[in-house]
Structures are given as structure tokens and as C-alpha cells.
Amino acid sequence: MAESEPSLRESKRRATRAAIEDYASALAAEKGFDNVTVDDICAEVGISKRTFFNYVDSKETAVLGAPPRVPTDEERAEFLATEHEDILSALCRLAFELATTVRCVAPEQRATVLKRRRIIRRRDPDLAYQNVAGVHTMAAALVELTEEYLELYPGRKTLSAPPSHEAQSLVSIALCTLQLGNRIWLEQADGSDEALENCCIDALHELTTIFQGRSL
Structure with a gap:
């Protein structure tokens, strides 16, 4: 049986998590892991720190998966x-x-x-x-x-x-x-x-x- 299409809410949730890992890894690759903060990642993604920690438990997870x-x-x-x-x-x-x-x-x-x-x-x-x-x-x-x-x-x-x-x-x-x-x-x-x-x-x-x- 084919998987059902995700809801709009689920699609947005997946897109946000994907953006966090994309921007976090890009910033760390460019500037170095220690030179990137959670605030930097949030600014790039356009989310709050509270939202950030709703998706990942740490900067390490955001950067490295x-x-x-x-x-x-x-x-x-x-x-x-x-x-x-x-x-x-x-x-x-x-x-x-x-x-x-x-x-x-x-x-x-x-x-x-x-x-x-x-x-x-x-x-x-x-x-x-x-x-x-x-x-x-x-x-x-x-x-x-x-x-x-x-x-x-x-x-x-x-x-x-x-x-x-x-x-x-x-x-x-x-x-x-x-x-x-x-x-x-x-x-x-x-x-x-x-x-x-x-x-x-x-x-x-x-x-x-x-x-x-x-x-x-």
C-alpha cells in the first residue's frame, strides 16, 4: 500500500527540520563548529530558539544530525x-x-x-x-x-x-x-x-x- 501524502502541518514540520540541518551544517562548514551559535542558526532559518529546541536537542544534532x-x-x-x-x-x-x-x-x-x-x-x-x-x-x-x-x-x-x-x-x-x-x-x-x-x-x-x- 502506498504511503499517504503528509498533511500540510507535517510537510512544514519536515521542511523546518531540514532547513535547520542544512543551514547549521553550512554555517559550521564555513565558520567552524565552535564559531557558530544556536542564535546564528535560528537567524538563518528564521525561527526562535524555542522552536529550534522543539526540533533538535542540541547544536551538535543540528550540525551533525x-x-x-x-x-x-x-x-x-x-x-x-x-x-x-x-x-x-x-x-x-x-x-x-x-x-x-x-x-x-x-x-x-x-x-x-x-x-x-x-x-x-x-x-x-x-x-x-x-x-x-x-x-x-x-x-x-x-x-x-x-x-x-x-x-x-x-x-x-x-x-x-x-x-x-x-x-x-x-x-x-x-x-x-x-x-x-x-x-x-x-x-x-x-x-x-x-x-x-x-x-x-x-x-x-x-x-x-x-x-x-x-x-x-
């Missing part, structure tokens, strides 16, 4: 309820949902905003560290979930090693896939979520082809 997150209880239950034909693809899809930080940005601006955020993190080691810490937290949660999955469906194990070892390997490949997919996505014109997801799928196929072609 929501950080990578861990699976919700519902996402964990859904993942464990299915014996996936391809556990790696399923894991990549879940990791994609958890790690994507540009969903609130207008589709035509997503690649631009992501490039700005990379520039901002390169200039500020503390911000880069925060992002890495968020990814590590997400990865640890995915390893725990994958280990639980392999214990629940032992027939899906590929390695003779313990489930914890295989889970770590699967999550490492999934995160590598997302990183490669992001790089492919940034090199093309289509900045949509669908294009990003397709690039991650292509990246997984590329990695699989390389692994299959190697003789150990």
Missing part, C-alpha cells in the same frame, strides 16, 4: 523473529537504518550535507571522536543481537567458531559495506535514501565478489 543509534526493542524482536535467508544482507539493512543521519534533510541536499559534515569532523577531532564512539556503541549492540540470532538459529552459522566470533565478523563486514556504499553514493548525482541504500547493496556485492575471488 542524529548520531548512530542502537536497535529498539521492537527492531530487535523483529530481527530475531525471522530466520533470514541472507543474514549479512539483513544485518546491512538494519545497520543502514541505525546509522543513517541525513533522513531529515531534503533529498536533493543530503549528499551536500553529508559532505559538509565530513569536513566539519575532519577539522574537529572531538566531534570525530564522538561519531566514532557512536558507531562503536551501535556496533556492540549489533554484535550482541547477531550472536543471539546465531544461537537461536544455529543452522545459519557459517563458521566453526563460536557465535560471538562469527557475529563480530558479520558486523564488521556490514559496517565496511555501509562505509563503501556511502563513498559510492557521494560520487553520484542522486542523493536520495533509495540511492544510498542501493549503493550499499552494490557495495556488498562488490565485497562478496572480491572475497569469492580470493584463494587463501
Whole structure:
């Protein structure tokens, strides 16, 4: 069933959130993160500070987007309820949902905003560290979930090693896939979520082809 069109109020809400992240990332990329204030962002967007904090919880979120997150209880239950034909693809899809930080940005601006955020993190080691810490937290949660999955469906194990070892390997490949997919996505014109997801799928196929072609 096709999704219904958002209401005018919802459309305005999405546009405001997109504008906050667009202007915040542009200002920080131009002036430096520490030289931009919430007041600066509000002035560019044309909103009050009260409205700003109704949409985002901090300047960091406005500039860099929501950080990578861990699976919700519902996402964990859904993942464990299915014996996936391809556990790696399923894991990549879940990791994609958890790690994507540009969903609130207008589709035509997503690649631009992501490039700005990379520039901002390169200039500020503390911000880069925060992002890495968020990814590590997400990865640890995915390893725990994958280990639980392999214990629940032992027939899906590929390695003779313990489930914890295989889970770590699967999550490492999934995160590598997302990183490669992001790089492919940034090199093309289509900045949509669908294009990003397709690039991650292509990246997984590329990695699989390389692994299959190697003789150990």
C-alpha cells in the first residue's frame, strides 16, 4: 500500500527540520563548529530558539544530525523473529537504518550535507571522536543481537567458531559495506535514501565478489 501524502502541518514540520540541518551544517562548514551559535542558526532559518529546541536537542544534532543509534526493542524482536535467508544482507539493512543521519534533510541536499559534515569532523577531532564512539556503541549492540540470532538459529552459522566470533565478523563486514556504499553514493548525482541504500547493496556485492575471488 502506498504511503499517504503528509498533511500540510507535517510537510512544514519536515521542511523546518531540514532547513535547520542544512543551514547549521553550512554555517559550521564555513565558520567552524565552535564559531557558530544556536542564535546564528535560528537567524538563518528564521525561527526562535524555542522552536529550534522543539526540533533538535542540541547544536551538535543540528550540525551533525542524529548520531548512530542502537536497535529498539521492537527492531530487535523483529530481527530475531525471522530466520533470514541472507543474514549479512539483513544485518546491512538494519545497520543502514541505525546509522543513517541525513533522513531529515531534503533529498536533493543530503549528499551536500553529508559532505559538509565530513569536513566539519575532519577539522574537529572531538566531534570525530564522538561519531566514532557512536558507531562503536551501535556496533556492540549489533554484535550482541547477531550472536543471539546465531544461537537461536544455529543452522545459519557459517563458521566453526563460536557465535560471538562469527557475529563480530558479520558486523564488521556490514559496517565496511555501509562505509563503501556511502563513498559510492557521494560520487553520484542522486542523493536520495533509495540511492544510498542501493549503493550499499552494490557495495556488498562488490565485497562478496572480491572475497569469492580470493584463494587463501
